[in-house]
Amino acid sequence: MALVVHVDLAVLVWFVAIAGVFWSLNSTLRWTALGWAAFAATVAGTVLMAAAPFAQRAEPVMANYIPVLDGAVFLAGLAAIAAGVAILCLRGMMAVPRVGTRLDGAAALRFGLNSSVVATAVALAAFAWSWAEVPRGLEGKAYYELVFWGGGHVLQFTWTLLMMVSWLWLASAIGAPVPLTPRVAVLLFAVALVSVFATPVIYLAFAVPSVEHYRLLTWLMRFGGGLAMLPMTLAVVVALASARVADATQRPLRAALASSFVLFAAGGLIGFMIEGPDVRIPAHYHGSIVGITLAFMGVVYYLLPRLGYRAPAGRLATWQPYIYGAGQLMHVAGLLWSGGYGVQRKVAGGEQVLRTTGEVIGMGFMGLGGLVAIVGGVLFLVVAFRCMAGGRDRADGAP
Secondary structure (H helix, E strand, O other): OHHHHHHHHHHHHHHHHHHHHHHHHOOOOOOHHHHHHHHHHHHHHHHHHHHHHHHOOOEEEOOOOOOEEEOHHHHHHHHHHHHHHHHHHHHHHHOOOOOOOOOOHHHHHHHHHHHHHHHHHHHHHHHHHHHHHOOOOOOHHHHHHHHHHHHHHHHHHHHHHHHHHHHHHHHHHOOOOOOOOHHHHHHHHHHHHHHHHOHHHHHHHOOOOOHHHHHHHHHHHHHHHHHHHHHHHHHHHHHHHHOOOOOOOOHHHHHHHHHHHHHHHHHHHHHOOOOOOEOHHHHHHHHHHHHHHHHHHHHHHHHHHHOOOOOOOOHHHHHHHHHHHHHHHHHHHHHHHHHHOOOEOOOOOOOOOOOOHHHHHHHHHHHHHHHHHHHHHHHHHHHHHHHHOOOOOHHHOOO
């Protein structure tokens, strides 16, 4: 049960929270009541989700994208978070400023953020469509796998779009010239957005429980996301290679951007090595998810002084992304090594059987990397809270 709550809080809730920050910054001051309603719903849902293991014994179901505790408390929390995200999407669409016809860097980023709102709305529609169509009599794992498969794939476009915005934002903040014009950046965002619009076509063409539905959504994410990400990844490599960081407040941003790129690229490459249900699958998504997380950490560091708090600076702030990234890279490498020996994914409540020295070494290295990553994650909180400890300085022009 702890694993289920950990995954949902560390991925779903954290990503939704950062998405809310992005969309709120990208909105006008209209419909602020909807924003507060979305905040209240997601906080209530998070509290219910975290309290569920203590309030009710429920079967843990390790479904892809959104693992669940199959009980009323946890599912009520998940529904509240979904409602909060839906309200936030509604406000994001109603209070969005126009991109305009003059495409500069800010307009390109705004288009990317608008695209992520649309992708999230489509993901919510896909979740609802799957929930309405999947037979209720299915066994827990099969049921939730089908319910979350379509919307979960579309959500990956949301996270990818937000990471692309984060990369461009961080590169600009450290003075690293990205070899992409605003028009090309908009084109890459549009590729991902057009891929999202193929989702209803797949739902109309094939039933949710069908093999065709399952495979087409996988191909959509792989090729649609890949077409958008490959040029962006190459552009970030060039930008990082040409960056010259002089300001102490820029070093944490560069560390976050570089670490994010390395982890996301590692996760993408491992995806091509997957051949069966072994631990290379979690190695793939750990790399990709942590790459997105590191980009979001960098954006948090960038936004703190712009919201009136102290800017992260110094060795601790600079080393934190490297420590967290290195630990996660060790974690991923251990999983990849073990997967080569055929170690299977652990199911909830099951024992992990390790037979050879190579398997033990790989999983031990994975565990050590996880420990280092925990230290890096705690350091992120330390850095952020230290910057916020003195309160907001409105004299700096904070909102």
